[in-house]
Amino acid sequence: MPFRSLILGLWLIATTALAADPLLVAGDKFRQLEELLPTPNSYRTASGAPGHQYWQQQADYHIDVTLDDANQSLSAKEVITYTNNSPDSLRYLWLQLDANRFRQDSMANRMRTVSVADEGDKANRIDMGSYRRELMTQVHPSGINLTQVSGKDGQPLKYTLVDTLMRVDLPTTLKPGQSFDLTIGWQYNIHEQKALGGRSGYEYFERDDNYLYEIAQWFPRMAVYSDAHGWHNKPFLRHGEFTLEFGDYEVNITVPADHVVTATGTLTNPDEVLTRTQRQRLEQAREADKPVYIITKAEALENEKRRSKGTKTWRFKADAVRDFAWASSRKFLWDAQGYQKGGTDTLAMSFYPEEATPLWDKYSTAAIVHTIDVYNSYSFDYPYPVAISVNGPVGGMEYPMLSFNGPRPEINKEDRSDRTWSRRTKYGLITVIIHEVGHNYFPMIVNSDERQWTWMDEGLNTFVQYLAQQAWEEEYPSKGGEPQEIVSYMKSEGQVPIMTNSESILQFGNNAYAKPATALNILRETILGRDLFDFAFREYAERWKFKRPMPADFFRTMEDASGIDLDWFWRGWFYTTDHVDISIDRVRHFTVNTKDPDIESQWRRQQHQEKPETITELRNQGMPRFIDGKPEQQDFYNEHDQFTATNKDRNDYAKMLAKLEPFERELLQDDHNVYLLDFSNLGGLVMPIILELSYDDGTQESLSLPAEIWVKNAQKVTKMLVRPQEKRLTSVVVDPHWQTADTNVDNNHYPRQILPSRLELFKEKKKKNMMQKYAEPLKEDGKETQ
Numbered sequence: 001m002p003f004r005s006l007i008l009g010l011w012l013i014a015t016t017a018l019a020a021d022p023l024l025v026a027g028d029k030f031r032q033l034e035e036l037l038p039t040p041n042s043y044r045t046a047s048g049a050p051g052h053q054y055w056q057q058q059a060d061y062h063i064d065v066t067l068d069d070a071n072q073s074l075s076a077k078e079v080i081t082y083t084n085n086s087p088d089s090l091r092y093l094w095l096q097l098d099a100n101r102f103r104q105d106s107m108a109n110r111m112r113t114v115s116v117a118d119e120g121d122k123a124n125r126i127d128m129g130s131y132r133r134e135l136m137t138q139v140h141p142s143g144i145n146l147t148q149v150s151g152k153d154g155q156p157l158k159y160t161l162v163d164t165l166m167r168v169d170l171p172t173t174l175k176p177g178q179s180f181d182l183t184i185g186w187q188y189n190i191h192e193q194k195a196l197g198g199r200s201g202y203e204y205f206e207r208d209d210n211y212l213y214e215i216a217q218w219f220p221r222m223a224v225y226s227d228a229h230g231w232h233n234k235p236f237l238r239h240g241e242f243t244l245e246f247g248d249y250e251v252n253i254t255v256p257a258d259h260v261v262t263a264t265g266t267l268t269n270p271d272e273v274l275t276r277t278q279r280q281r282l283e284q285a286r287e288a289d290k291p292v293y294i295i296t297k298a299e300a301l302e303n304e305k306r307r308s309k310g311t312k313t314w315r316f317k318a319d320a321v322r323d324f325a326w327a328s329s330r331k332f333l334w335d336a337q338g339y340q341k342g343g344t345d346t347l348a349m350s351f352y353p354e355e356a357t358p359l360w361d362k363y364s365t366a367a368i369v370h371t372i373d374v375y376n377s378y379s380f381d382y383p384y385p386v387a388i389s390v391n392g393p394v395g396g397m398e399y400p401m402l403s404f405n406g407p408r409p410e411i412n413k414e415d416r417s418d419r420t421w422s423r424r425t426k427y428g429l430i431t432v433i434i435h436e437v438g439h440n441y442f443p444m445i446v447n448s449d450e451r452q453w454t455w456m457d458e459g460l461n462t463f464v465q466y467l468a469q470q471a472w473e474e475e476y477p478s479k480g481g482e483p484q485e486i487v488s489y490m491k492s493e494g495q496v497p498i499m500t501n502s503e504s505i506l507q508f509g510n511n512a513y514a515k516p517a518t519a520l521n522i523l524r525e526t527i528l529g530r531d532l533f534d535f536a537f538r539e540y541a542e543r544w545k546f547k548r549p550m551p552a553d554f555f556r557t558m559e560d561a562s563g564i565d566l567d568w569f570w571r572g573w574f575y576t577t578d579h580v581d582i583s584i585d586r587v588r589h590f591t592v593n594t595k596d597p598d599i600e601s602q603w604r605r606q607q608h609q610e611k612p613e614t615i616t617e618l619r620n621q622g623m624p625r626f627i628d629g630k631p632e633q634q635d636f637y638n639e640h641d642q643f644t645a646t647n648k649d650r651n652d653y654a655k656m657l658a659k660l661e662p663f664e665r666e667l668l669q670d671d672h673n674v675y676l677l678d679f680s681n682l683g684g685l686v687m688p689i690i691l692e693l694s695y696d697d698g699t700q701e702s703l704s705l706p707a708e709i710w711v712k713n714a715q716k717v718t719k720m721l722v723r724p725q726e727k728r729l730t731s732v733v734v735d736p737h738w739q740t741a742d743t744n745v746d747n748n749h750y751p752r753q754i755l756p757s758r759l760e761l762f763k764e765k766k767k768k769n770m771m772q773k774y775a776e777p778l779k780e781d782g783k784e785t786q
């Protein structure tokens with residue numbers, strides 16, 4: 001490609017500065033977030049840390065619960081000791097009765113809509129699961145049936161139910177620093193999880209006539225009262241999970257004597273509920289380097305057959321937790337392995353029915369140990385005494401110290417054989433365990449408000465989950481983390497910003513899990529770098545563990561600890577639905593115009609000669625011309641072409657040189673290659689421009705231009721590169737390692753590239769006619785008869 005001369009002078013700079021209509025466009029992308037974030041105060045500082053007057057309420061629970069295995073129901077009584085650490089006086093308390101979501105008349109049920117097409121191939125169709133749920137909602141008696149609401153003295157208290165919430169009016173105002181003991185009795189029918197959905201329920205096993213219970217959101221829980229929102233009394237609708245207070249729990253669970261129970265917390269009466277062998281195995285597991293069975297498969301298969309008439313009470317104690325969940329069944333195998341490192345001393349344990357073997361034996365407890373190991377290194381040491389994974393009907397759900405995880409191997413119903421699993425099941429299981437155990441950190445300990453902001457727990461957790469997956473094995477099939485994985489979502493229709501209330505989110509998984517996780521991975525790998533990011537992220541986790549952060553606390557802490565202004569990043573990734581699409585539009589190549597007439601005339605002549613010949617010139621080659629052999633028809637201009645330097649040119653040049661400073665004369669002699677790279681921002685999201693430059697000497701150069709390159713004009717920018725004479729640029733690639741989630745990589749190459757793809761050929765299938773269908777032999781139960 002021919003050179004073009006770069007004419008040095010002020011006009012070039014002036015032209016660049018005046019390009020486009022910069023201020024409106026650019027100012028928006030980098031405008032600071034103050035106007036969106038709440039004003040800092042003594043509870044939450046401008047640095048993003050808890051303030052010197054930070055407070056939170058305390059809710060301690062004593063619960064006695066009995067499981068009725070014959071009727072799949074619970075009856076229970078709790079005493080909540082609620083301590084008002086706020087500076088405010090409270091006249092009433094709000095509680096969450098989340099199980100009331102399943103009542104027929106709940107807001108969640110009444111607001112649920114369906115989408116049934118009325119024309120086209122998919123007309124008048126609804127999936128069986130949705131229909132079954134609608135049906136079950138009509139026939140299953142659900143919700144919490146209160147039998148008692150009273151103060152310590154046994155005096156009934158006035159209460160009002162508001163959908164899934166309950167307001168209890170206090171006999172006297174609860175002043176700052178005071179506590180109140182609230183007693184509540186209730187009964188609750190457990191539902192079949194697969195029928196009604198939700199995050200808990202039972203599973204029935206027909207083969208051995210047994211139930212497996214995963215019990216959560218089963219007791220009236222104190223709603224949150226905070227400095228940021230007062231009472232957090234949004235109803236439980238479906239997506240927005242929980243916002244809860246920390247407290248100490250004592251929970252006594254009475255079940256059939258042959259059941260095995262696992263729960264949030266430490267079992268305080270192992271002597272009463274475990275055999276001597278089980279207790280010995282537990283001790284052994286603590287020091288083991290691989291899982292040890294506490295209940296083997298053979299023992300679990302024996303237990304399944306029992307039908308004890310008596311009951312046993314399992315006593316659990318859990319300190320500094322925001323919730324309490326448990327599981328119970330005759331069917332459980334149980335394995336365990338201790339983990340001690342740094343400040344963590346815990347027992348990783350798995351409980352699963354025979355149907356989950358041998359997949360669960362192999363991966364469940366191992367995945368718990370791995371999760372704690374990785375999460376500890378990016379946040380804080382796991383502080384709880386146990387970390388549990390239970391297999392049952394719930395696909396994946398987290399509670400303090402305990403999680404429910406669904407995937408199982410294939411089982412042949414007739415002879416119980418097969419026990420293979422798909423790639424999807426294997427990585428699905430490891431992934432869900434990493435995810436749900438990881439939730440101990442976010443939001444069980446870093447106690448964000450899930451009912452408001454799903455991304456604060458799911459997004460942050462999915463991000464660390466990605467780090468844990470990548471630390472499990474090379475090329476782990478992660479979803480959420482790698483920028484290129486989020487591209488199709490980022491350019492999809494029907495998006496809302498990450499900063500959207502849980503219930504209003506569209507495309508839930510991508511919005512609240514994958515996009516924030518990817519954004520954080522980009523922040524780590526591309527914007528801040530690993531050192532700055534890891535320091536800041538750990539600082540956030542440390543500052544807010546066992547406390548309640550709000551979005552601003554996260555945004556502010558990440559800036560405060562990294563020292564980098566990230567307002568543009570939060571604004572673009574969390575407050576808009578813009579996507580990344582940066583195009584390299586053009587590369588212009590210059591060398592400096594020396595202004596020396598002898599050099600420049602020669603340069604211009606060469607340019608002229610290198611131009612392609614026109615078609616007429618080509619066809620006229622060798623054609624006889626009028627002036628051929630006629631010297632009298634030729635003059636000065638036939639001897640000297642239009643590029644010829646004259647003495648006048650030389651004199652002007654000398655005069656010009658005389659006026660220049662020595663450094664200016666040197667600049668005119670400069671022989672560097674100068675490149676102007678034109679970029680446009682088509683997606684709207686400002687991001688760094690990451691470049692791979694290739695030169696004709698075979699070398700490559702990596703160059704990263706910060707997002708701030710878009711500060712004055714967020715649509716089009718031009719970057720100048722000055723490179724030595726021997727470095728001729730041959731190609732430019734934008735984002736060569738797919739770091740930015742650029743949605744269109746076709747415009748990332750200069751010159752453009754032709755990318756290979758496969759064209760699928762297909763053949764139309766011939767359909768059977770009705771006579772052929774009629775003549776087909778009849779089969780029994782869909783199976784071929786002999």
Ligand SMILES: [Zn+2]
Binds near residue numbers: 435439458
């Ligand atoms: Zn989650």
